[in-house]
Amino acid sequence: TQLLEQSPQFLSIQEGENLTVYCNSSSVFSSLQWYRQEPGEGPVLLVTVVTGGEVKKLKRLTFQFGDARKDSSLHITAAQPGDTGLYLCAGFYSSNTGKLIFGQGTTLQVKP
Amino acid sequence: EAGVTQFPSHSVIEKGQTVTLRCDPISGHDNLYWYRRVMGKEIKFLLHFVKESKQDESGMPNNRFLAERTGGTYSTLKVQPAELEDSGVYFCASSQGNIQYFGAGTRLSVL
Numbered sequence: 001t002q003l004l005e006q007s008p009q010f011l012s013i014q015e016g017e018n019l020t021v022y023c024n025s026s027s028v029f030s031s032l033q034w035y036r037q038e039p040g041e042g043p044v045l046l047v048t049v050v051t052g053g054e055v056k057k058l059k060r061l062t063f064q065f066g067d068a069r070k071d072s073s074l075h076i077t078a079a080q081p082g083d084t085g086l087y088l089c090a091g092f093y094s095s096n097t098g099k100l101i102f103g104q105g106t107t108l109q110v111k112p
Numbered sequence: 113e114a115g116v117t118q119f120p121s122h123s124v125i126e127k128g129q130t131v132t133l134r135c136d137p138i139s140g141h142d143n144l145y146w147y148r149r150v151m152g153k154e155i156k157f158l159l160h161f162v163k164e165s166k167q168d169e170s171g172m173p174n175n176r177f178l179a180e181r182t183g184g185t186y187s188t189l190k191v192q193p194a195e196l197e198d199s200g201v202y203f204c205a206s207s208q209g210n211i212q213y214f215g216a217g218t219r220l221s222v223l
Contacts, residue, residue, distance in 0.1 A: 004154070031210070042116070042203055042214030043155075088155070092210075098143055099168055100212065102155040 003027060006089055006103030013079055014111050021074040021106045023089035032072045032091040033100070034063055043088055079110045114138070116215035118204050124221045130192040133218045137186070137206030143167075144187050145212060146179060150200040158202075161187060173198075194222045 005024045013019055023032070031050045035043035047056050049065035049072060056063045060083075062075040072091075076083055089103040117136040125131050137144045146158040158177070159169040163184035172179070176195070181187040191198050199222045205212040 041216050042205070044214070045211055048210065090155075097168065098145060098160045098207065098212070099157045099171070100145075100147075100155075101157070102147075104154045 004103040029091035035088040118215035135204030141206035
């Protein structure tokens, strides 16, 4: 059973286009994180969202946590080839656990 | 400051053999985690150490997997005997708070 459904799994776009990646669950998370992973490396944390409805921005990346804390989205504006990589959402069910639940990931390719 | 280091980066073994993976966390991090990504699936939690104690081992697949963290520093994950379905990338992470820092992983291929 996939606890965090991430979509799309693959995305290939042209430089300058916008895109949104979704992460959905039927369960409530105490917090949700977005990671980026490069080939041959481990995931690197981009952002943590904690409050329902929270929006965080990191340059051209906008992260949103759903009001019910069951879903999240990552929006990239004017994608660049340097944005190419694997994006992962992951969440904690409670603040008392270190166990991260991961989505399957979205492989993004931005073509020049 | 050195990040999380994992050895080896790649291991190829035959079914039935034993393999030991090692993780050196960031110095001073009490929390150490093991995760695994099997091809085509999501990264899954295996277990969590706080210092030398196992805090949560709910993700360990079966008793062929043994994780240790003697002295609360580095950790090892031994698979004995290895099966074909154990192939995948094994990640280690460490933290001293809510941010987990991941190593580059060990790619295990069981033939």
